[in-house]
Amino acid sequence: MIFLELFLSFFKVGLFCFGGGYGMLPLMEETVVAKGWLTAEQFYDFVGVCESTPGPIAVNMATYVGAVTGGPLGSIVATLGTVLPAFIIILIIASILKNFTENKYFKGFLKGVKPVVSALILSTGAVLLANAFGFFFKPAFTPDLRSMVIFALLLGVYFGVKKLWKKKLSSIWLILLSAGMGIAVCSVAELL
Amino acid sequence: MIWKLFFNFFKIGLFTFGGGYAMIAVVKETVVDKFGWLTEDEFMEVIAIAESTPGPIAINMATFVGYKKAGVPGSALATLGVVTPSLVIIYLISLFLEPFMANKYVSYAFVGIRCAVAFLILKAGFNLLSKAGKKPLPMITFGVLFVALLVFEWFAVSVSAIVWILAGGAIGIYAYALRGAKEREGKK
Structure with a gap:
């Protein structure tokens, strides 16, 4: 049954999600792709929307996957699944285990998990970039110059703004900027 | 309330x-x-x-x-x-x-958005890595796993992220809680 499957899958993702929202992406992608709910490309395109x-x-990703596979009820069930582990754990910590985060075994566990999650996130990022550039998974090596130009422009703008105005561009601006660059660069590429 | x-x-x-x-x-x-x-x-x-x-x-x-x-x-x-x-x-x-x-310009926009998503994910990864500590153990754990993950990706071998998280946690408990306690006892 799809609703139970959605709930359990996302509960598992929520339970092992350390290191904030991005820490959850590798495991969620793995689950969603293995179940055949979305392709990896669809998944990361929607990360851009989120x-x-x-x-x-x-929460946004869970809602989307739930909606695509199980309609409105699917989105509610998937979101509940993602949120519930955090909800239960925090309730337990707030009510009974007040000093749990001071526990040395738990602290050791977290210290050990951090480099692992960093590796998971960075390898995901590296594979995504390689995919965008056309290095991976394609039948033949077909470098995508458009993506390389856009990525270089993005890096330039991000670090330029950081250096000149001491401001970090927020993710929403980066997404909007990259969308504009995508339209501009691809339209130019089409004319050439 | x-x-x-x-x-x-x-x-x-x-x-x-x-x-x-x-x-x-x-x-x-x-x-x-x-x-x-x-x-x-x-x-x-x-x-x-x-x-x-x-x-x-x-x-x-x-x-x-x-x-x-x-x-x-x-x-x-x-x-x-x-x-x-x-x-x-x-x-x-x-x-x-x-x-x-399905719109042509939307698909163009997503060519750009994919680059931004990769950039944001890499940025988040570097952020977390800088918090993981510069000591040898986290650096080695990170380095070995990072290379292993890319090799696995290339050969389309999939090992669940949960396995890595639990393994990392076990190493952490051993290195920081158990071994640390032994050393302290030894000093006494």
């Missing part, structure tokens, strides 16, 4:  | 872009500065707990603040409050996304 809509990214 | 919690966390869910970390500032504004539901110190404690427990940071914070102010019903409504805007907005988007994606 970056430009309000709300926690994990 | 519980409706006030719901309403204010609804507002937080509706107006914060860019995920959990961007939310911390907005939650602080509401919870500490505006209503005084928590003191500055209590809020710092909440962030520490939210960062060290699984789950989206915003959810952790909403649950904790809700519980402190109005028990279990408070935590349920605060959490529901943060989640509801996402649920409604994303559901509506899901209805219109597919025909929208």
Whole structure:
């Protein structure tokens, strides 16, 4: 039954989501792709949409996957699944285990998990970039110059703004900017 | 009180872009500065707990603040409050996304957006890595796993992220809690 499957899958993702919203992406992608609910490409395209809509990214992604596979009820069930582990754990910590986060075994666990989640996130990012550039998974090596130009422009703008105005561009601006660059660069590429 | 919690966390869910970390500032504004539901110190404690427990940071914070102010019903409504805007907005988007994606210019925009998503994910990864510590053990764990993950990706071998997380946690417990305790005993 799809609703139970959605709930359990997202409960598992919520339970192992350390390191904020991005820490959850590798596991959620793995689950969603293995179940055949979305392709990896559809998944990360929607990450882009989530970056430009309000709300926690994990909740947004769960809602979307739920909606696509199970309609309105699916989206509610998937969101509940993602949120429930956090909800229960925090309730337990707030009510009974007040000093749980001071526990040395738990602290050791977290210290050990941090480099693992960093590796998971960075390898995901590296594969995404390689995909965008056309290095991975394609039948032949077909470098995508458009993506390389856009990525270079993005880096330039982000670090330029950081250096000149001491401001960090927020993710929503980066997404909007990249969308504009995508339209501009691809339209130019089409004319050439 | 519980409706006030719901309403204010609804507002937080509706107006914060860019995920959990961007939310911390907005939650602080509401919870500490505006209503005084928590003191500055209590809020710092909440962030520490939210960062060290699984789950989206915003959810952790909403649950904790809700519980402190109005028990279990408070935590349920605060959490529901943060989640509801996402649920409604994303559901509506899901209805219109597919025909929208078929448009040529939208597909062009996504060529750019994919680059930005890769950039944001890499940025988040570097951020977390800088918090993992510069000591040899986390660096080696990171380096070995990073290379292994790319090799696995290339050969399309899939090992669940849960396995790596649990393995990392086990190494951490051994290295920081068990071995550390032994060394201290040895010194005595």
